[in-house]
Amino acid sequence: MKNIANFLFEAGMLKRTPRTGFQFLGSGAESVAEHSYRTSLIGYTLAQLDEEADAGRVVLLCLFHDIPEARTGDLNYVNKKYVKVDERKAVEDLARTLPFGDDYRSLQYEFMAKETREACIAHDADQLEMILALKEYKDLGNRYADEWYPVTLKRLQTEAAKNLAETIWETDSTRWWFDDDTEWWVRGERDDAKP
Numbered sequence: 001m002k003n004i005a006n007f008l009f010e011a012g013m014l015k016r017t018p019r020t021g022f023q024f025l026g027s028g029a030e031s032v033a034e035h036s037y038r039t040s041l042i043g044y045t046l047a048q049l050d051e052e053a054d055a056g057r058v059v060l061l062c063l064f065h066d067i068p069e070a071r072t073g074d075l076n077y078v079n080k081k082y083v084k085v086d087e088r089k090a091v092e093d094l095a096r097t098l099p100f101g102d103d104y105r106s107l108q109y110e111f112m113a114k115e116t117r118e119a120c121i122a123h124d125a126d127q128l129e130m131i132l133a134l135k136e137y138k139d140l141g142n143r144y145a146d147e148w149y150p151v152t153l154k155r156l157q158t159e160a161a162k163n164l165a166e167t168i169w170e171t172d173s174t175r176w177w178f179d180d181d182t183e184w185w186v187r188g189e190r191d192d193a194k195p
Contacts, residue, residue: 003097010094013070021076021130027142028133032066032074035129039065042132043125049160053117061122064107067094087112114157124161127152131165132173139173 014033022028043062047055066074068090075083091108095101110119130152138145149169156162178185 004099007094007098010070011067014066017069017074019076020074020079022133024076024078025134025137025142025144025148027140028137030133032069036063036066038132039122039125039129042128043122046121046125046128046158046160046164047118050117050121050158053121057118058121058125060107061111061118062125064104065111065122065126067104068108120157121161124156124158127155128161128165128168131168135168135171136173 011033014036015031017032019030019032019035022030040059040062043058044055047053047058068087071090071093072085072087075085087108091105095105095108098104110116111122114120114123131149134145134148134152138149153162153165156165
């Protein structure tokens, strides 16, 4: 049980591990844990749009894809030009301590290989999470988000992800909550709520 407790503490490090790419964008901040959470939801959604994908497997791939960053940190694309991380060693070191180490290792290597339908969807979910963040920052006035979007879009592999990316980029990120019901925003109640 001690190794499991240690694993859960290690996973908790992702709450305090910042995603480093935002420093180049000039605004925004996100932890690896926050990124992984929304990536998992996106992965599930994409898997539901694909009749052949195993949604549970996609969610697991998304949920676990950045666990090694608790040991390695999050390297952005500039860092990766100069720093080589031994992600496989990080995976193996953790896998050896877990009673489900073989499953963990399998998830990591499947994600890295990008060969299964589920791994491709998980990678698309990872990129769509970035596109969502870019759109949110664009809507708040970050002019660099427009430059990052086309590059991130090119990383997408599935048609569903490409279509969703286009819709995300055309959608105001605040419209989901700030709808056309102005009376609600004026009075804090709807007419149909009165007895």
